[in-house]
Amino acid sequence: DAMVIQNPRYQVTQFGKPVTLSCSQTLNHNVMYWYQQKSSQAPKLLFHYYDKDFNNEADTPDNFQSRRPNTSFCFLDIRSPGLGDAAMYLCATSRDYGEETQYFGPGTRLLVL
Amino acid sequence: AQSVTQLGSHVSVSEGALVLLRCNYSSSVPPYLFWYVQYPNQGLQLLLKYTSAATLVKGINGFEAEFKKSETSFHLTKPSAHMSDAAEYFCAVRGLDSGYSTLTFGKGTMLLVSP
Numbered sequence: 273d274a275m276v277i278q279n280p281r282y283q284v285t286q287f288g289k290p291v292t293l294s295c296s297q298t299l300n301h302n303v304m305y306w307y308q309q310k311s312s313q314a315p316k317l318l319f320h321y322y323d324k325d326f327n328n329e330a331d332t333p334d335n336f337q338s339r340r341p342n343t344s345f346c347f348l349d350i351r352s353p354g355l356g357d358a359a360m361y362l363c364a365t366s367r368d369y370g371e372e373t374q375y376f377g378p379g380t381r382l383l384v385l
Numbered sequence: 386a387q388s389v390t391q392l393g394s395h396v397s398v399s400e401g402a403l404v405l406l407r408c409n410y411s412s413s414v415p416p417y418l419f420w421y422v423q424y425p426n427q428g429l430q431l432l433l434k435y436t437s438a439a440t441l442v443k444g445i446n447g448f449e450a451e452f453k454k455s456e457t458s459f460h461l462t463k464p465s466a467h468m469s470d471a472a473e474y475f476c477a478v479r480g481l482d483s484g485y486s487t488l489t490f491g492k493g494t495m496l497l498v499s500p
Contacts, residue, residue, distance in 0.1 A: 276428070305487075312394075314475060314490035315429070327486070362428055369486040370479070371417045371436035376428030 295363030408476030416480035
């Protein structure tokens with residue numbers, strides 16, 4: 273009965289080699305979010321979608337892009353990973369904004385060699 | 386801009402003792418407030434949230450929090466700590482500054498529980 277699914281749980285990539293992380297949801301929520309969380313830090317919002325409306329946080333590096341081809345799936349593309357991009361990447365969903373709860377996936381831990 | 390301050394990056398308690406994790410927020414109008422818990426190598430799980438109804442909010446696992454507008458606080462408490470409560474706790478705010486669209490998280494408080 274998993275609600276927000278992230279694959280893979282662990283991803284190893286090489287410096288500069290493009291990588292894609294995936295997220296899917298079974299909640300039929302309108303909003304999907306991508307967060308970056310580095311060790312012992314708070315999650316940092318990268319992007320969010322309301323349906324297909326894309327919202328980019330002002331300080332999200334250009335190296336990060338996202339796609340949401342349908343309601344259920346969302347992808348995070350890192351075009352040229354650097355060592356500083358090693359982190360846990362969390363996907364979350366919510367039915368709407370405001371008081372609605374965000375439901376988080378288990379995360380994908382990215383290691384850059 | 387909306388912000389959250391969590392006092393203490395680490396809090397240590399003994400099993401059975403009171404848990405108190407502090408959170409103060411900054412927002413132009415009373416916001417929506419959330420507490421999330423994160424266990425190692427896992428995503429975040431909602432403990433409870435304040436949505437302008439009752440100021441004392443009860444959550445899962447025996448946790449509760451009280452919204453105090455005059456103090457701009459939303460501290461998390463549990464009467465008796467259990468070993469399984471050891472985790473990182475994040476306070477988060479969603480306010481008018483972001484159009485109520487995005488959460489701003491505090492830096493987190495690691496709760497350590499000793500036998």
